Amino acid sequence: MLVLSRQLDESIMIGDEIIVTIVDIKGDKVRIGIAAPGDVPVHRQEVFETIQRETFEAAYAESQVAEDSGPTTARPFNPRSLSDLAGNN
Amino acid sequence: MRLATRRFGEIDVEEDDLLTFPEGLVGLSRHKRFLLLQDPESKQLLWLQSVDFPEFTLATVPSQQVQLNYHIDVHPEEIRCLKLDNKSEAVVLLILNRVNEQFAVNLKGPLLLNPHRMLGKQVVLNDPDYEVRNLVAIDATVT
Numbered sequence: 001m002l003v004l005s006r007q008l009d010e011s012i013m014i015g016d017e018i019i020v021t022i023v024d025i026k027g028d029k030v031r032i033g034i035a036a037p038g039d040v041p042v043h044r045q046e047v048f049e050t051i052q053r054e055t056f057e058a059a060y061a062e063s064q065v066a067e068d069s070g071p072t073t074a075r076p077f078n079p080r081s082l083s084d085l086a087g088n089n
Numbered sequence: 090m091r092l093a094t095r096r097f098g099e100i101d102v103e104e105d106d107l108l109t110f111p112e113g114l115v116g117l118s119r120h121k122r123f124l125l126l127q128d129p130e131s132k133q134l135l136w137l138q139s140v141d142f143p144e145f146t147l148a149t150v151p152s153q154q155v156q157l158n159y160h161i162d163v164h165p166e167e168i169r170c171l172k173l174d175n176k177s178e179a180v181v182l183l184i185l186n187r188v189n190e191q192f193a194v195n196l197k198g199p200l201l202l203n204p205h206r207m208l209g210k211q212v213v214l215n216d217p218d219y220e221v222r223n224l225v226a227i228d229a230t231v232t
Contacts, residue, residue, distance in 0.1 A: 038166020041115075043213050051198035051213055052116025054221045058186040058195070059145045074097040076106040077127040077135055079204035082151050082180045 092124060093143045096136065100124070107140065108202065110209040111170045115198055120145065123209070135182065137200070152181035155194055155225050161201070163212050171203040171210055180204050186222065193222040 004012060011021040017037050024031035034042050092102045108123045122141055128134035133154055139145035152159050161181065173179055180202040183194040196219035202209045 038164045039169050041167060041213070043115075047197070047213060048116060050221050051195070051211075052114075054186065054195055055114055055117060055147070055184060055198065055211070058184050059139075059147050061186065073129050074100065074126040074136065075129075076100075076102065077125045078106075079108075079125060079180045079202050079207075082153075083178055083204045 092138070092140060094138050094146065095144045096146050097126065097138070100126075100138075102140075105207070108137075108207050108209050110211070112210060114211045115213060134185070137182070148185040149182040149200065150185055150194065152183050152199065155183055159196065160216070161199065161212070162214065162216065163201075167212065168201060168210055171201060171208050172206050173203050178203060178205065188222055188224065191224050192226075193224050195221045196223045197221045 006012065006022050008022055008025055011019050013019055018040065019033075019035040021033040021035070022030060023033045036042055090102050090104070092100045094100060102124055106124055108125055110121050110123065112118065112121075114120045120139055120142065122139070124138045124140060126136040126138055128136060133150050135149050135151070137147040137149055159181070161179075165176070168176075168179075171179065182200040182202065183196065184198070184200065186193050186195065196214070198211055198213055198221060200209055200211050
């Protein structure tokens with residue numbers, strides 16, 4: 001891992017477009033400002049990992065929402081019918 | 090094409106039925122192609138079946154069936170890949186999970202769909218009121 005020392009109000013560039021700035025330092029807490037293009041998702045690591053784990057567990061959980069009932073007649077569902085519903089409200 | 094699934098066996102699929110998540114799911118970037126299936130028993134339940142990973146199946150419910158005041162606050166740039174003409178076109182699905190004997194939905198990481206272009210994206214909401222496991226009352230007729 002690259003480690004850089006920065007003081008208050010100093011920044012780091014990541015690529016051409018992402019700027020990470022030290023906004024505030026109080027004791028063991030650091031506030032960081034991140035300026036990035038809107039299509040670059042920025043998340044707290046623990047939140048990102050929690051979402052990832054939850055999705056994974058939901059997809060593979062043994063005790064899923066419904067019991068496995070073997071091959072059924074599940075049909076493709078067109079989500080357009082949901083937006084039509086929303087439009088009517 | 091014919092799609093192999095763990096839960097529903099083999100299913101005939103038209104190209105038009107496929108949902109594409111161009112960026113994959115959060116932290117699961119290889120999961121890009123899905124099929125949305127209506128549960129044969131419960132009308133509330135929609136299954137998001139992975140095309141490339143037959144074992145990967147998410148139970149979901151449309152958000153309007155769960156929580157009335159659910160507010161999705163995302164930057165328009167973040168959901169640019171959905172190519173929505175208007176944010177109100179988006180359909181929101183919540184991932185369902187079972188916690189002991191109750192149902193929980195993930196309000197923190199909803200799935201947004203553009204139903205007209207069959208595109209999807211999972212977003213992460215910063216709202217501290219939304220958890221990854223919010224217990225909900227669902228009239229689940231599934232057993």
